[in-house]
Amino acid sequence: MSLLDYFRITKTSSASLAKERLQILVAHERSSRHQPSYLPQLQKELLEVIKKYVNVDQESISFNFEQDETQETLELNIVLPDHPAKNL
Amino acid sequence: MSLLDYFRITKTSSASLAKERLQILVAHERSSRHQPSYLPQLQKELLEVIKKYVNVDQESISFNFEQDETQETLELNIVLPDHPAKNL
Numbered sequence: 266m267s268l269l270d271y272f273r274i275t276k277t278s279s280a281s282l283a284k285e286r287l288q289i290l291v292a293h294e295r296s297s298r299h300q301p302s303y304l305p306q307l308q309k310e311l312l313e314v315i316k317k318y319v320n321v322d323q324e325s326i327s328f329n330f331e332q333d334e335t336q337e338t339l340e341l342n343i344v345l346p347d348h349p350a351k352n353l
Numbered sequence: 354m355s356l357l358d359y360f361r362i363t364k365t366s367s368a369s370l371a372k373e374r375l376q377i378l379v380a381h382e383r384s385s386r387h388q389p390s391y392l393p394q395l396q397k398e399l400l401e402v403i404k405k406y407v408n409v410d411q412e413s414i415s416f417n418f419e420q421d422e423t424q425e426t427l428e429l430n431i432v433l434p435d436h437p438a439k440n441l
Contacts, residue, residue: 285382314395314402
């Protein structure tokens with residue numbers, strides 16, 4: 266099962282929400298747990314990129330970061346405003 | 354089930370691979386299919402950010418982009434080299 270399959274399965278339930286949403290997930294499989302994690306810093310930069318494209322209210326962003334010996338995952342959930350697209 | 358649960362379930366099978374991997378997924382639930390998609394352009398910028406943190410070989414990146422009436426998903430899979438971390 267690929268990640269895209271996951272979204273196909275779960276989108277039915279969330280499609281009932283009127284709001285547009287943007288969800289970003291970063292998963293890093295690590296061979297060594299002794300490396301420092303760069304995901305928290307990466308998260309800030311990813312958000313800066315996203316803000317170029319859509320109007321994001323800081324209060325509409327939720328984060329989740331998990332870490333164990335072999336994997337780190339960073340999840341960003343953003344509820345977009347009613348007129349999310351910027352004029353590019 | 355959250356996205357993080359998905360990674361918990363699937364990581365056992367992929368943990369047998371020696372290579373480090375970075376997987377990025379962007380899902381955009383849209384209220385209108387008439388908006389132009391900004392994900393292909395966003396993908397380029399996300400890669401530029403990631404390259405600040407890890408050495409990425411262009412041939413080690415695979416993409417998947419899917420689009421339907423209500424959702425777009427962009428998936429990037431990157432196999433990292435043996436010494437992936439840059440000195441920050």
